[in-house]
Amino acid sequence: xxxxxxxxxxxxxxxxxxxxxxxxxxxxxxxxxxxxxxxxxxxxxxxxxxxxxxxxxxxxxxxxxxxxxxxxxxxxxxxxxxxxxxxxxxxxxxxxxxxxxxxxxxxxxxxxxxxxxxxxxxxxxxxxxxxxxxxxxxxxxxxxxxxxxxxxxxxxxxxxxx
Numbered sequence: 553x554x555x556x557x558x559x560x561x562x563x564x565x566x567x568x569x570x571x572x573x574x575x576x577x578x579x580x581x582x583x584x585x586x587x588x589x590x591x592x593x594x595x596x597x598x599x600x601x602x603x604x605x606x607x608x609x610x611x612x613x614x615x616x617x618x619x620x621x622x623x624x625x626x627x628x629x630x631x632x633x634x635x636x637x638x639x640x641x642x643x644x645x646x647x648x649x650x651x652x653x654x655x656x657x658x659x660x661x662x663x664x665x666x667x668x669x670x671x672x673x674x675x676x677x678x679x680x681x682x683x684x685x686x687x688x689x690x691x692x693x694x695x696x697x698x699x700x701x702x703x704x705x706x707x708x709x710x711x712x713x714x
Contacts, residue, residue: 555693560616561587561642565598566609566626588643588695595640599629613642617692625649647689647696654685657702 561578576594578587595611609630615623627645651657653674658667674681688694 556617556619556621556691557693558587558615559618560614561591562614562616563591563594564612566612588641591642592640595627595629595642599640615646621692623688623692643695647694647698650685650689650694651696651698653681654689655682656686656689656704657698658704660699660702 559579563576563578578590578594591613598611609628611627611629613625613627617623623646625646627640627642629640648657648659652659655671658664662670
């Protein structure tokens with residue numbers, strides 16, 4: 553089954569003053585355009601500016617897919633740099649969130665016990681979250697591959713999340 557393609561990507565920097573706010577809309581120039589790479593280059597430039605003290609550490613984003621569905625979130629430029637010294641990746645940010653809450657990935661810094669405790673707590677508060685995240689992963693083109701050491705196919709944590 554082909555996954556539904558990303559057709560529009562909007563980002564907005566959250567800054568300390570309204571004059572510094574910046575909205576950017578990315579649209580493909582042609583059907584094969586890679587919006588994910590375009591936004592990653594933009595995030596890298598913004599991260600470099602923020603390291604110089606410009607104070608715009610957060611970026612709100614909206615992903616719009618070919619069927620009209622939208623996914624929104626916030627990307628934290630500088631806090632993500634602590635976890636990911638590599639260039640920013642919006643696809644990895646979205647993919648990591650979805651795979652964790654869908655019960656398909658255990659972040660390397662969490663033990664099995666901590667993963668179980670956390671996912672049990674999340675499921676009690678929001679039982680539909682795992683299904684919603686799995687739906688996004690199964691139907692929408694989000695270019696993210698779970699690292700082998702974080703996959704949960706046979707983990708006890710995975711059975712509790714699925």
